[in-house]
Amino acid sequence: MIRDPQTFEALLAELRSFLRNECQPIEVQVDEQDLIPEPVVQRMRELGLFGHSIPAAYGGAGLTTEELALVNIEVSQVATTFRARFGGNTGIASESLVVDGTEAQKDKYLPLLASGEVTGCFALTEPEAGSDATALRTTAVRDGEHFVISGRKCFITNAPIANLFTVFARSEPGSKGANGISAFLIERGTPGLSTPPAMRKMGQHGSPVGEVVLDQVRVHESAIVGGLEGKGFRTAMRALNKQRINLAGLCVGPAIRLVQEMALQAQRRQQFGQPISEFQLVQQLIAESNTDVHAARALVLETARKRDDGQDVTMEASMCKLFASEACGRVADRAVQIFGGSGYVAGNVAERFYRDVRLFRLYEGTSQVHITNIAKRTMAALSA
Template identity: 60%
Template sequence: MTQNNPTFDAWLADVERFVRDEATPRENEVENMNEVPPDLVARMRELGYFGWSIPREFDGAGLTTEQLVRGAMMLSQASVAFRARVGTNTGIGSEALVADGTPDQKRRYLPRLASGELTGAFALTEPNAGSDATALATSARRDGDHYVLNGSKCFITNAPIADVFTVLARTDPSKPGAAGISAFIVERSMPGLSTSAPYDKMGQSGSPVGDVILRDCRVPAANLIGGVEGEGFRTAMKVLNKQRIHLAALCTGPAMRMLEEAVAYTMTREQFGKPIAEFQLIQALIAESQTDIFAARSMILTAARKRDAGEDVTMEASMCKMFASEMCGRVADRAVQMLGGLGYLSGNAVERFYRDVRAFRIYEGTTQIHQLNIAKITLKRAASQLEKRAGSEAACAA
């Protein structure tokens, strides 16, 4: 358990110091350069941030889900670019290997992902396969001891700078939906893989996102994750269940930071002869934001502990991601309102986060997809309970 763990508490305090003393002072530099400066990337490698959830046997930190989300809430209080730079390695960029990789695949890639030598990316989304991920058209045809991949992926975080990609492709076109999908580890150096230039985006400067293009890309058969065809979608769902809890934490950190910035401002900004923090309508915005953050944090920690206990958290992961991403948007809007005109001007953390956090409600499943997912699971469980009840009543009647 994470509670009453002095070693973890000391580690988390070190993350807090990094955020306060090294990352936050350079946020405007990241925004203006549109990248995390190389010396800060090297610093995060030195601190082991790329390997937070990679097992210790592969040179990672081996954090539990609960520890991971607590670290994520802290790191994400700095510019979104910092957590995005390490987040694919310690999340979706490595989790497929952690969950389902063969021993050889884990040995070859996980230590290099944990050290930050390699940057990982997760390539699932396509122009016509986003919310309906089972509609993906990227193909993988077996050719001797290789697979030949053809297709394109879009909206892939870190694609322009990644060294290794988890690519979902259809190995059996005769099987529709999830059944014919497999997962591969594809290195940038493999013939036939290319990436686009980074997109111009509304926010999240310093976090490059782009396309992955596969044109007769030859991938060794040894890079089929798990060594078995047709298991790729199950692997992806394992990745996303954990990642959605992780992302919920990454939505909560910015909300904490924005509220902190807004509260500090309201305590010094005076109108009508007193700080605006003394006005009840400002206090209502503060109270609503604080309550939202507490609710999200509580949900996330509960879901993380359930996952660490080996329980199925498919619905909890969806609820956490949906609630935390929507919560962060509400807090961002209130924080801008508390800052007034200043909140609309560029160059301050609240304005930057306001733009950055809008994407949270879109990726890793839109809010609407999570609403459907939560309802479907609820109805399925209710139907199962009704069936059991009917069976029990029939047995009693007999």
């Protein structure tokens, strides 16, 4: 749903200018230094990028699902680390508050997240609780009006720089599976919460990822998202269902960029006395990649529109994430093939994006988990 096409197109134009003129020229620098310059982050704040999906009442843009999908497709045509810097705030780091937070929690935190003054992160994953998120071992033990939280989270985007942590912990002793899990809002500086140095990663340099250590962290019961103990896993899934559409859009952007880069490289590179673009097998790589782009984009936008219409798109969101992430991986692989030996050595867009997009098939549910979910829902629909 595009609410005001003229206003939205102006937003995209401003965003496109920022990305092309201020982000794309420093892609190599960010990759090598593993750091986005603070002036660029400040420009993100000024442009309102941290609050795209946060309701206007709390200082955000309140973009619809379709509008946000189109924005994500645009922003990910430059190195994906730029979007990762503000994407948590306008994605899973704020969505749990948007869908389930109390009014007091929303009033306190959403304006800070929307402005970028505060960086949020979503601390769910643990060493033994990745695809099976309900297996988390972090505990929250009640002590009067407080909870004492202990555990360790891993692979948390923005953990080393976050000011606000949404931490999921088992608050009901003896509970199993999705039951008995609560989501807690914990600010940096709370005694017992620490974040070790960022992890060294294959790609997406400039986007810090790390652990969150919780050692007897004491928080008041008012820190529970929504004020409802034991409902945290529902909150996590509601946030992730929307985020999977967002992530699918983020897979389309790099594929668009790589198709363009492949076509340019095929026209530039000479073999056997002619551009390799003249060879049909090279043309096949480009044609299949462009088809993947259009198919993924169409699926993402169709699903986004259904969600805006109020339909249950749980299965379709999984399909979007599965297809778009796998398609992006295929396109990145073909790009390296067209670039040849130069696509394997550092310092070119094919090699850099190949590393960056590999993560898409892992987070927000691995491809294998989504395949399983889609199959189960497909068969369940037949017997309904």
